Amino acid sequence: MRAYQIENILYAGVVGDALGVPVEFEKRDSYYIDSMTTGTWEQPAGSWSDDTSFTLPLIENLMTNKSYDDLMQKFVNYMFHNEYTPNGVAFGIGNTCAKALRNWSVNHYPALECGDPSVEANGNGALMRLAPLAIHLANEKDISKRLDLEREYTSLTHRHPRSIVASYIYLEIIHDLLNGCSLRSSLDNLPNRLTQALQGRFDELKELSYFEAMFQPDFATTLRKEIKSSGYVVDTLLASTWSVLNSTSIDGAVILAVNLGEDTDTIASITATLASCENLSDHINDDWKSQLQNKPLLDKFIKPFAKKEASEK
Ligand SMILES: [Mg+2]
Numbered sequence: 001m002r003a004y005q006i007e008n009i010l011y012a013g014v015v016g017d018a019l020g021v022p023v024e025f026e027k028r029d030s031y032y033i034d035s036m037t038t039g040t041w042e043q044p045a046g047s048w049s050d051d052t053s054f055t056l057p058l059i060e061n062l063m064t065n066k067s068y069d070d071l072m073q074k075f076v077n078y079m080f081h082n083e084y085t086p087n088g089v090a091f092g093i094g095n096t097c098a099k100a101l102r103n104w105s106v107n108h109y110p111a112l113e114c115g116d117p118s119v120e121a122n123g124n125g126a127l128m129r130l131a132p133l134a135i136h137l138a139n140e141k142d143i144s145k146r147l148d149l150e151r152e153y154t155s156l157t158h159r160h161p162r163s164i165v166a167s168y169i170y171l172e173i174i175h176d177l178l179n180g181c182s183l184r185s186s187l188d189n190l191p192n193r194l195t196q197a198l199q200g201r202f203d204e205l206k207e208l209s210y211f212e213a214m215f216q217p218d219f220a221t222t223l224r225k226e227i228k229s230s231g232y233v234v235d236t237l238l239a240s241t242w243s244v245l246n247s248t249s250i251d252g253a254v255i256l257a258v259n260l261g262e263d264t265d266t267i268a269s270i271t272a273t274l275a276s277c278e279n280l281s282d283h284i285n286d287d288w289k290s291q292l293q294n295k296p297l298l299d300k301f302i303k304p305f306a307k308k309e310a311s312e313k
Contacts, residue, residue: 001135005310006135007302007303007306008284009273013055013270013272014055017268018046018047018288018293019035019265020263020264020266021043021264022039022043023258023264024265026261027262029259030261033255033258035288043293045291046086047087050078050093052086052298053084053085054078054128056297057075058153059301059302060301062136063304067111068112071156075101075157076104079093085294086293086297087293099116099121100114100156100157101157113155114155114157115159115163121158122162123158124236126158127166128270130150130154130171131270133150133153134170134171134172138309143193144197146171146175150168151167163233165207166211166233166234168204172190173241174277178280183244183274187215194208211234213238227239227260229261229264236263236270239257240267241274243260244274244278250272250285253271253272253274254268272284
Protein backbone atom coordinates (compact mmCIF):
# COMPACT_ATOMS: atom_id res chain seq x y z
CA MET A 1 0.00 0.00 0.00
CA ARG A 2 1.20 3.46 -0.85
CA ALA A 3 1.07 6.47 1.49
CA TYR A 4 -1.40 8.33 -0.75
CA GLN A 5 -3.80 5.37 -0.57
CA ILE A 6 -3.67 5.28 3.24
CA GLU A 7 -4.19 9.05 3.33
CA ASN A 8 -7.19 8.66 1.07
CA ILE A 9 -8.75 5.95 3.23
CA LEU A 10 -8.44 8.06 6.37
CA TYR A 11 -9.56 11.29 4.69
CA ALA A 12 -12.53 9.54 3.16
CA GLY A 13 -13.61 8.52 6.67
CA VAL A 14 -13.41 12.14 7.84
CA VAL A 15 -15.33 13.36 4.78
CA GLY A 16 -18.10 10.80 5.45
CA ASP A 17 -18.26 11.93 9.07
CA ALA A 18 -18.49 15.63 8.06
CA LEU A 19 -21.12 15.01 5.38
CA GLY A 20 -23.25 13.15 7.92
CA VAL A 21 -22.96 15.54 10.89
CA PRO A 22 -25.60 18.05 9.67
CA VAL A 23 -28.26 15.35 9.20
CA GLU A 24 -27.48 13.12 12.17
CA PHE A 25 -30.75 11.81 13.73
CA GLU A 26 -32.83 13.03 10.73
CA LYS A 27 -35.45 10.68 9.33
CA ARG A 28 -34.71 8.87 6.08
CA ASP A 29 -35.95 10.70 2.97
CA SER A 30 -36.71 13.89 4.92
CA TYR A 31 -33.60 15.45 3.28
CA TYR A 32 -31.07 14.81 0.52
CA ILE A 33 -27.36 15.45 1.01
CA ASP A 34 -24.59 15.53 -1.58
CA SER A 35 -22.51 18.44 -0.30
CA MET A 36 -21.01 19.88 2.89
CA THR A 37 -23.66 21.82 4.77
CA THR A 38 -24.80 22.85 8.26
CA GLY A 39 -27.58 21.31 10.37
CA THR A 40 -28.13 19.18 13.48
CA TRP A 41 -25.18 20.34 15.60
CA GLU A 42 -25.09 23.92 14.18
CA GLN A 43 -21.44 23.52 13.31
CA PRO A 44 -19.88 25.18 10.23
CA ALA A 45 -20.01 23.09 7.04
CA GLY A 46 -17.16 20.59 6.92
CA SER A 47 -17.13 20.02 10.69
CA TRP A 48 -16.29 16.48 11.66
CA SER A 49 -17.43 14.84 14.89
CA ASP A 50 -16.45 12.39 17.62
CA ASP A 51 -15.85 9.66 15.04
CA THR A 52 -12.80 11.55 13.80
CA SER A 53 -11.92 13.04 17.19
CA PHE A 54 -11.54 9.49 18.57
CA THR A 55 -9.70 8.31 15.45
CA LEU A 56 -6.93 10.92 15.61
CA PRO A 57 -5.73 9.89 19.10
CA LEU A 58 -5.68 6.25 17.96
CA ILE A 59 -3.48 7.24 15.02
CA GLU A 60 -1.16 9.05 17.41
CA ASN A 61 -1.12 6.09 19.78
CA LEU A 62 -0.27 3.62 17.00
CA MET A 63 2.46 5.91 15.66
CA THR A 64 4.21 6.08 19.02
CA ASN A 65 3.52 2.51 20.26
CA LYS A 66 2.12 3.93 23.45
CA SER A 67 0.00 2.16 26.10
CA TYR A 68 -3.76 1.86 26.43
CA ASP A 69 -3.56 4.29 29.37
CA ASP A 70 -1.90 6.79 27.05
CA LEU A 71 -4.77 6.40 24.59
CA MET A 72 -7.41 6.79 27.31
CA GLN A 73 -5.68 10.01 28.43
CA LYS A 74 -5.86 11.29 24.85
CA PHE A 75 -9.58 10.43 24.68
CA VAL A 76 -10.06 12.31 27.96
CA ASN A 77 -8.17 15.28 26.50
CA TYR A 78 -10.73 15.26 23.72
CA MET A 79 -13.82 14.89 25.90
CA PHE A 80 -12.86 17.27 28.68
CA HIS A 81 -10.34 19.60 27.02
CA ASN A 82 -11.58 19.82 23.42
CA GLU A 83 -8.35 18.56 21.86
CA TYR A 84 -8.66 16.82 18.46
CA THR A 85 -11.66 18.94 17.46
CA PRO A 86 -12.46 20.88 14.27
CA ASN A 87 -13.50 24.13 15.97
CA GLY A 88 -12.38 23.83 19.58
CA VAL A 89 -15.59 22.19 20.83
CA ALA A 90 -16.26 18.50 21.60
CA PHE A 91 -19.83 17.63 20.61
CA GLY A 92 -21.98 14.54 20.22
CA ILE A 93 -20.05 12.06 22.39
CA GLY A 94 -22.01 8.84 22.95
CA ASN A 95 -22.96 7.68 26.45
CA THR A 96 -20.94 4.47 26.34
CA CYS A 97 -17.73 6.27 25.42
CA ALA A 98 -18.33 8.98 28.02
CA LYS A 99 -18.98 6.36 30.71
CA ALA A 100 -15.79 4.47 29.81
CA LEU A 101 -13.72 7.65 30.02
CA ARG A 102 -15.22 8.46 33.42
CA ASN A 103 -14.40 4.90 34.52
CA TRP A 104 -10.80 5.54 33.60
CA SER A 105 -10.30 9.13 34.75
CA VAL A 106 -12.58 9.28 37.82
CA ASN A 107 -12.99 5.67 39.00
CA HIS A 108 -9.43 4.64 38.01
CA TYR A 109 -10.43 1.34 36.38
CA PRO A 110 -7.69 -0.43 34.37
CA ALA A 111 -7.97 0.73 30.74
CA LEU A 112 -9.08 -2.64 29.40
CA GLU A 113 -11.91 -2.84 31.95
CA CYS A 114 -13.40 0.59 31.25
CA GLY A 115 -15.76 -0.50 28.47
CA ASP A 116 -19.38 -1.27 29.33
CA PRO A 117 -19.97 -5.06 29.03
CA SER A 118 -23.78 -4.85 28.99
CA VAL A 119 -25.94 -5.77 26.02
CA GLU A 120 -27.45 -2.27 25.96
CA ALA A 121 -23.98 -0.84 25.26
CA ASN A 122 -23.69 -2.03 21.68
CA GLY A 123 -23.59 1.28 19.87
CA ASN A 124 -21.08 1.96 17.11
CA GLY A 125 -18.81 4.12 19.29
CA ALA A 126 -15.81 1.77 19.13
CA LEU A 127 -16.28 0.74 15.51
CA MET A 128 -16.18 4.34 14.32
CA ARG A 129 -12.59 4.97 15.45
CA LEU A 130 -10.84 1.69 14.61
CA ALA A 131 -9.90 1.85 10.91
CA PRO A 132 -6.29 2.94 11.61
CA LEU A 133 -5.78 -0.27 13.59
CA ALA A 134 -6.63 -2.39 10.52
CA ILE A 135 -4.21 -0.33 8.42
CA HIS A 136 -1.54 -0.83 11.08
CA LEU A 137 -2.20 -4.60 11.00
CA ALA A 138 -2.41 -4.92 7.20
CA ASN A 139 0.81 -6.95 7.06
CA GLU A 140 0.14 -9.01 10.20
CA LYS A 141 -0.39 -12.57 8.95
CA ASP A 142 -1.37 -14.12 12.29
CA ILE A 143 -5.12 -13.76 12.71
CA SER A 144 -5.04 -14.49 16.43
CA LYS A 145 -2.64 -11.57 16.97
CA ARG A 146 -4.94 -9.31 14.94
CA LEU A 147 -8.07 -10.40 16.81
CA ASP A 148 -6.40 -9.94 20.22
CA LEU A 149 -5.55 -6.32 19.40
CA GLU A 150 -8.95 -5.70 17.82
CA ARG A 151 -10.59 -7.01 21.02
CA GLU A 152 -8.42 -4.90 23.29
CA TYR A 153 -8.76 -1.65 21.36
CA THR A 154 -12.55 -2.15 21.29
CA SER A 155 -12.77 -3.02 25.00
CA LEU A 156 -11.49 0.39 26.07
CA THR A 157 -15.03 1.66 25.55
CA HIS A 158 -17.20 -1.30 24.45
CA ARG A 159 -16.82 -4.69 26.12
CA HIS A 160 -19.94 -6.62 25.11
CA PRO A 161 -18.95 -9.52 22.79
CA ARG A 162 -21.31 -8.19 20.07
CA SER A 163 -19.33 -4.96 19.82
CA ILE A 164 -16.10 -6.93 19.82
CA VAL A 165 -17.33 -9.24 17.05
CA ALA A 166 -18.47 -6.18 15.04
CA SER A 167 -14.91 -4.85 15.28
CA TYR A 168 -13.52 -8.22 14.15
CA ILE A 169 -15.77 -8.22 11.10
CA TYR A 170 -15.12 -4.58 10.15
CA LEU A 171 -11.36 -4.75 10.65
CA GLU A 172 -10.94 -8.17 9.05
CA ILE A 173 -12.85 -6.91 5.99
CA ILE A 174 -10.44 -3.98 5.77
CA HIS A 175 -7.55 -6.41 6.19
CA ASP A 176 -8.82 -8.47 3.27
CA LEU A 177 -9.44 -5.44 1.05
CA LEU A 178 -5.97 -4.06 1.71
CA ASN A 179 -4.55 -7.44 0.75
CA GLY A 180 -6.24 -7.47 -2.65
CA CYS A 181 -9.48 -9.30 -1.87
CA SER A 182 -12.86 -7.93 -3.03
CA LEU A 183 -15.56 -7.06 -0.51
CA ARG A 184 -17.78 -9.83 -1.89
CA SER A 185 -15.15 -12.52 -1.46
CA SER A 186 -14.16 -11.21 1.96
CA LEU A 187 -17.80 -11.58 3.06
CA ASP A 188 -17.87 -15.11 1.62
CA ASN A 189 -14.79 -16.21 3.56
CA LEU A 190 -15.10 -14.38 6.86
CA PRO A 191 -17.66 -16.50 8.74
CA ASN A 192 -15.54 -19.65 8.41
CA ARG A 193 -12.31 -17.88 9.18
CA LEU A 194 -13.72 -16.23 12.29
CA THR A 195 -15.41 -19.43 13.44
CA GLN A 196 -12.06 -21.24 13.28
CA ALA A 197 -10.07 -18.44 14.88
CA LEU A 198 -12.54 -18.03 17.74
CA GLN A 199 -12.63 -21.69 18.81
CA GLY A 200 -13.20 -21.78 22.57
CA ARG A 201 -14.51 -18.22 22.73
CA PHE A 202 -18.15 -19.22 22.96
CA ASP A 203 -19.38 -15.82 24.11
CA GLU A 204 -18.04 -14.26 20.91
CA LEU A 205 -18.89 -17.15 18.57
CA LYS A 206 -22.57 -17.00 19.41
CA GLU A 207 -22.66 -13.30 18.47
CA LEU A 208 -21.74 -14.07 14.85
CA SER A 209 -25.38 -14.98 14.19
CA TYR A 210 -26.44 -11.34 14.72
CA PHE A 211 -24.45 -10.40 11.61
CA GLU A 212 -25.62 -13.36 9.50
CA ALA A 213 -27.54 -11.27 6.93
CA MET A 214 -24.46 -9.46 5.65
CA PHE A 215 -22.77 -12.74 4.77
CA GLN A 216 -25.62 -13.99 2.58
CA PRO A 217 -24.75 -14.11 -1.15
CA ASP A 218 -27.75 -11.90 -2.02
CA PHE A 219 -27.20 -9.31 0.73
CA ALA A 220 -26.58 -6.55 -1.84
CA THR A 221 -30.10 -7.02 -3.22
CA THR A 222 -31.72 -6.34 0.16
CA LEU A 223 -34.31 -3.60 -0.28
CA ARG A 224 -33.28 -0.16 1.01
CA LYS A 225 -36.32 -0.09 3.29
CA GLU A 226 -35.04 -3.27 5.00
CA ILE A 227 -31.67 -1.66 5.79
CA LYS A 228 -31.68 -0.08 9.25
CA SER A 229 -29.42 2.91 9.86
CA SER A 230 -29.38 3.33 13.64
CA GLY A 231 -26.34 3.63 15.87
CA TYR A 232 -26.70 -0.01 16.97
CA VAL A 233 -23.44 -1.59 15.93
CA VAL A 234 -25.12 -4.34 13.88
CA ASP A 235 -27.29 -1.85 11.96
CA THR A 236 -24.31 0.42 11.28
CA LEU A 237 -22.07 -2.33 9.96
CA LEU A 238 -24.78 -3.81 7.75
CA ALA A 239 -25.87 -0.41 6.38
CA SER A 240 -22.27 0.53 5.54
CA THR A 241 -21.49 -2.79 3.87
CA TRP A 242 -24.74 -2.65 1.90
CA SER A 243 -23.92 0.89 0.71
CA VAL A 244 -20.52 -0.20 -0.61
CA LEU A 245 -21.93 -3.31 -2.30
CA ASN A 246 -24.49 -1.13 -4.08
CA SER A 247 -22.05 1.47 -5.44
CA THR A 248 -19.33 1.63 -8.03
CA SER A 249 -17.39 4.57 -6.56
CA ILE A 250 -16.36 5.93 -3.16
CA ASP A 251 -18.46 9.09 -3.63
CA GLY A 252 -21.47 7.05 -4.73
CA ALA A 253 -21.25 4.81 -1.66
CA VAL A 254 -20.99 7.80 0.68
CA ILE A 255 -24.02 9.54 -0.86
CA LEU A 256 -26.04 6.35 -0.56
CA ALA A 257 -25.00 5.96 3.09
CA VAL A 258 -25.46 9.55 4.23
CA ASN A 259 -29.00 9.59 2.86
CA LEU A 260 -30.10 6.57 4.91
CA GLY A 261 -30.89 8.82 7.89
CA GLU A 262 -30.39 8.45 11.68
CA ASP A 263 -26.72 7.74 12.50
CA THR A 264 -25.57 9.36 9.29
CA ASP A 265 -22.10 10.53 10.33
CA THR A 266 -20.82 7.18 11.55
CA ILE A 267 -22.49 5.18 8.78
CA ALA A 268 -21.15 7.52 6.11
CA SER A 269 -17.70 7.47 7.70
CA ILE A 270 -17.49 3.67 7.88
CA THR A 271 -18.93 3.38 4.38
CA ALA A 272 -16.34 5.82 3.02
CA THR A 273 -13.56 3.90 4.73
CA LEU A 274 -14.68 0.53 3.36
CA ALA A 275 -15.31 1.95 -0.12
CA SER A 276 -11.83 3.50 -0.20
CA CYS A 277 -10.25 0.18 0.78
CA GLU A 278 -12.31 -1.59 -1.90
CA ASN A 279 -11.38 1.02 -4.56
CA LEU A 280 -7.71 1.73 -3.87
CA SER A 281 -7.22 3.44 -7.24
CA ASP A 282 -10.17 5.81 -6.70
CA HIS A 283 -10.17 8.77 -4.30
CA ILE A 284 -12.70 10.75 -2.30
CA ASN A 285 -14.22 13.88 -3.86
CA ASP A 286 -11.63 16.72 -3.75
CA ASP A 287 -14.31 19.35 -3.30
CA TRP A 288 -15.65 17.71 -0.15
CA LYS A 289 -12.15 17.13 1.18
CA SER A 290 -11.14 20.76 0.62
CA GLN A 291 -14.11 21.93 2.72
CA LEU A 292 -13.12 19.98 5.84
CA GLN A 293 -12.63 22.14 8.92
CA ASN A 294 -9.20 22.30 10.58
CA LYS A 295 -7.33 20.55 7.78
CA PRO A 296 -3.92 21.33 9.40
CA LEU A 297 -4.86 19.24 12.45
CA LEU A 298 -6.01 16.33 10.24
CA ASP A 299 -2.80 16.56 8.19
CA LYS A 300 -0.70 16.57 11.34
CA PHE A 301 -1.91 13.06 12.24
CA ILE A 302 -2.88 11.48 8.93
CA LYS A 303 0.15 12.34 6.79
CA PRO A 304 2.93 10.96 9.03
CA PHE A 305 0.86 7.87 9.83
CA ALA A 306 0.28 7.16 6.13
CA LYS A 307 3.99 7.58 5.46
CA LYS A 308 4.96 5.27 8.31
CA GLU A 309 2.47 2.52 7.43
CA ALA A 310 3.13 2.63 3.68
CA SER A 311 4.99 -0.17 1.98
CA GLU A 312 6.05 -0.59 -1.61
CA LYS A 313 4.60 -4.07 -1.95
MG1 LIG B 1 -20.32 11.38 15.39
